[in-house]
Amino acid sequence: MKEPIICPVCKQTLEFGEKTAFCKNGHSFDRSKEGSVNLIINGSPSAGDDPLMAAARKRFLGAGYYSHLLSALKDSVRTSVFDGCTVIDACCGEGYFTNGLQNEFPESQFYGFDLSKRALRYAARDSRKALFFSANISSVPVKDGAADILFHIFAPVNEKEFSRILAPDGVLIHVFPGENHLMGIKRLLYEKPRKNDENSGLSNTFEKISSKKISKKIFLDGQSLRDLITMTPYFYRTPKDRIDAAMAVSAASTETEFIIEIRKKAR
Numbered sequence: 001m002k003e004p005i006i007c008p009v010c011k012q013t014l015e016f017g018e019k020t021a022f023c024k025n026g027h028s029f030d031r032s033k034e035g036s037v038n039l040i041i042n043g044s045p046s047a048g049d050d051p052l053m054a055a056a057r058k059r060f061l062g063a064g065y066y067s068h069l070l071s072a073l074k075d076s077v078r079t080s081v082f083d084g085c086t087v088i089d090a091c092c093g094e095g096y097f098t099n100g101l102q103n104e105f106p107e108s109q110f111y112g113f114d115l116s117k118r119a120l121r122y123a124a125r126d127s128r129k130a131l132f133f134s135a136n137i138s139s140v141p142v143k144d145g146a147a148d149i150l151f152h153i154f155a156p157v158n159e160k161e162f163s164r165i166l167a168p169d170g171v172l173i174h175v176f177p178g179e180n181h182l183m184g185i186k187r188l189l190y191e192k193p194r195k196n197d198e199n200s201g202l203s204n205t206f207e208k209i210s211s212k213k214i215s216k217k218i219f220l221d222g223q224s225l226r227d228l229i230t231m232t233p234y235f236y237r238t239p240k241d242r243i244d245a246a247m248a249v250s251a252a253s254t255e256t257e258f259i260i261e262i263r264k265k266a267r
């Protein structure tokens with residue numbers, strides 16, 4: 001099997017054992033009891049999503065509110081995936097999409113990375129086959145050109161690293177919010193909610209092959225509403241009195257709108 005993950009110290013191939021991940025030069029990295037591996041060696045200026053956000057997203061996604069996106073991603077990947085395919089999920093969070101896709105395509109090997117240790121522990125705990133490690137998107141311990149498919153779902157972009165790790169004919173599957181995404185939540189939080197810019201944040205380095213929009217209205221009970229607010233950037237950006245008022249609402253509905261772009265490296 002291809003081993004695409006490299007030792008962050010010496011850049012040699014890293015193998016995943018039961019308790020550690022290790023390279024032939026004797027560098028060894030402990031696996032958490034859930035199985036994720038910490039590959040950040042020089043510390044990181046940020047820690048990714050905090051435990052509160054990670055727990056909220058874990059509950060919210062686990063309740064199936066974004067299962068329509070998962071189904072659409074399975075359809076998108078069906079034409080690109082092949083036996084022995086290496087798939088990297090950049091900023092995988094709690095692994096809802098990584099594990100959901102891995103289970104659908106068991107002949108491929110999925111790897112997810114994120115900065116949030118709590119999110120990775122959830123991801124690894126629920127994994128049947130996918131492997132998870134902590135890394136910063138600015139420096140990903142993956143071999144050049146190793147990713148046949150690279151997922152990037154609702155997360156920070158780093159084109160240079162995407163371009164380095166994606167195989168020459170590899171496929172980048174990029175998901176970002178449509179203009180009306182979560183408008184129902186914004187109406188609860190803001191006097192004058194604004195639409196999102198439908199901007200992928202990617203340049204022509206990656207040629208767009210296709211783009212589609214997935215929309216669905218979702219209906220939330222009080223707990224799911226609180227989880228959804230907590231897992232979004234609005235949670236820390238919005239005045240506390242507005243957050244408290246929105247969190248006290250017992251039921252709500254909102255549009256969800258996802259844009260799925262398929263891209264390849266421009267030649």
Ligand SMILES: C[S@@+](CC[C@H](N)C(=O)[O-])C[C@H]1O[C@@H](n2cnc3c(N)ncnc32)[C@H](O)[C@@H]1O
Nearest residue numbers: 048049091092093114115116136137153154155
């Ligand atoms: C909105 S969440 C999306 C998670 C997952 N892709 C999903 O859709 O469920 C964004 C994720 O990016 C991670 N993140 C933020 N900055 C990062 C960085 N510099 N490197 C790696 N991960 C990062 C956060 O910890 C968080 O899990």
Ligand SMILES: [Zn+2]
Nearest residue numbers: 007010023027
């Ligand atoms: Zn090493």
